[in-house]
Amino acid sequence: MSFGEDCAWWGRQDNRPSSHEGLDFRCFVDSQGRTIPLAEGMLVPVAEEGDIRQIFNDFLGQSVLIAHDLCGNGRRLYSIYAHIKAVDTCRLGEHVLAGQIIGSIAYGRCRTAAAGSGQVPAHLHLSYLWLPLSFQKTFDWRTAHLDQEIIFIDPAECLSHSLRACK
Numbered sequence: 001m002s003f004g005e006d007c008a009w010w011g012r013q014d015n016r017p018s019s020h021e022g023l024d025f026r027c028f029v030d031s032q033g034r035t036i037p038l039a040e041g042m043l044v045p046v047a048e049e050g051d052i053r054q055i056f057n058d059f060l061g062q063s064v065l066i067a068h069d070l071c072g073n074g075r076r077l078y079s080i081y082a083h084i085k086a087v088d089t090c091r092l093g094e095h096v097l098a099g100q101i102i103g104s105i106a107y108g109r110c111r112t113a114a115a116g117s118g119q120v121p122a123h124l125h126l127s128y129l130w131l132p133l134s135f136q137k138t139f140d141w142r143t144a145h146l147d148q149e150i151i152f153i154d155p156a157e158c159l160s161h162s163l164r165a166c167k
Helices: 155-160
Strands: 023-025 027-029 035-037 043-045 050-057 062-072 075-086 101-105 124-132 151-153
Touching: 050 075, 062 101, 124 155, 151 155
Parallel strands: none
Antiparallel strands: 023 124, 027 035, 043 101, 050 062, 062 075, 075 101, 075 124, 124 151
């Protein structure tokens, strides 16, 4: 599912309460050009260096909020890796390097009505967002779209260039 889409790609494909806040990855292309679907337990590396600020439950597993060194206009850039199971070494305050494993793909029953059958295919959700330097709240997916302090940006722009392109 792409950034800004309004309908879920799984279950009954109902309208979402807000536009999609990131990218959903359901597969990847390996070095031999084969498309490989993501599966429960596959390892999740971080794309960019940063500090782990929060680890919290989401509707499929856990989300990890990472602060990056890019700041501007009184804000700091963050990324969120969602629907994973954080590894034991993934701890608050830990500094992580690009490529470091922070978790594995979670898979389970969805706790939302939109799932229909209750199953959501295994996937990784990735968001990038600007938060005020003074942001101290616990991040909450259910209310994030209502919070005027949170500015979501398209992760594709960050991943296809560098974090500097996210300005």
